[in-house]
Amino acid sequence: MNIERCSWANTSEYEMKYHDNEWGVPTYDDKVLFEFLILEGQQAGLSWQTILKRREGMREAYYNFDPERLITLTDVDIEKLLKDNRIIKNRLKVNSVVNNAKCYFKVIEEYGSLSNFLWSFVDGKPVVNHYKTISEVPASTQLSDQISKELKKIGFKFVGSTIIYAFMQAVGMVNDHLISCFRHSEVWSNKRLLF
Template identity: 55%
Template sequence: MQHRCFWVTDSKLYQEYHDIEWGQPVFDDETLFEFLILETFQAGLSWITILNKRENFRKAFDSFDYNKIATYPESKYESLLLDAGIIRNKLKIRSAIINAQLFMDVQQEFGSFSAFIWSYVDNEPIINKVKERKDAPATTPLSDKISKDLKKRGFKFVGSTVMYAYMQAVGLVNDHTMDCFKYETK
């Protein structure tokens, strides 16, 4: 049996997420946007809750097509509020629409959201040396900086904790524990 990070439960869904996605560097804007939306909805909830609803989110939010989401009419917003398959938080649903619009603004300014977000780490993942739970930060000065920048641009639900989780999810930072089979030093 392979050893995984301390936070991975017996859930097959959680294990697959850890083994296949978490911490893998993501450079395509579509996936970066998907994780941005999922992480903002996760704020205050457990990640397994989001993973269990991920397919519902995909259906509800047009496969995370930020071009469509950015132009959602009020009727679509209202229908999302009634969708029991997702997190029905008024502010988070509204933020998904706002963040889609702002995501495209960043693309215009930097050529891609990927170019923008990866510039914070000089296009190379930060490799941390996490040995155990106490070594894993919830925020860092870098997540503070990214959060502040995104908030200045008008993004919602992008506090430092959310941004650090996002950095981990999309591989800007490698926080696999050193005893995890996914830990890499390069």
């Protein structure tokens, strides 16, 4: 049986698997949200396929994206990471991982959880779009502009509006599966409310 999926997901096995199992599924777990925030920032200027290929290696190198462990990294640790082929070896991006881990705790202190903070922008439930073609899907929106601005105020790096919209798509804050895609209704029917 032929399955119809969003066209971007047919590029590679990595993207197909990611699309079919993760992309657009509402995620409320703080650690998963933090991981995606880091991964989307690492992707800036690169293909998502590159990130998916290196994802397991980055998980190992970045201590499973554990903010408590990441905030303890020293300049010596960062220099070692910059020689590690498992990650994206860009100094600004590596520094942003440590910086964003520190910001993660600022969010926890003020809002109780990263999930509470992020999902409050959409009242705890996904925005369900009904796009017919990939060309209709925006690269950013007023909402991603707003979230980006708030994250930057807290001190997060690599959280521009386009990065944040991709993040919102990934963690299911918006359902941008095309209406022809088999995942559009699956993801929508599995939604749950945060509050």
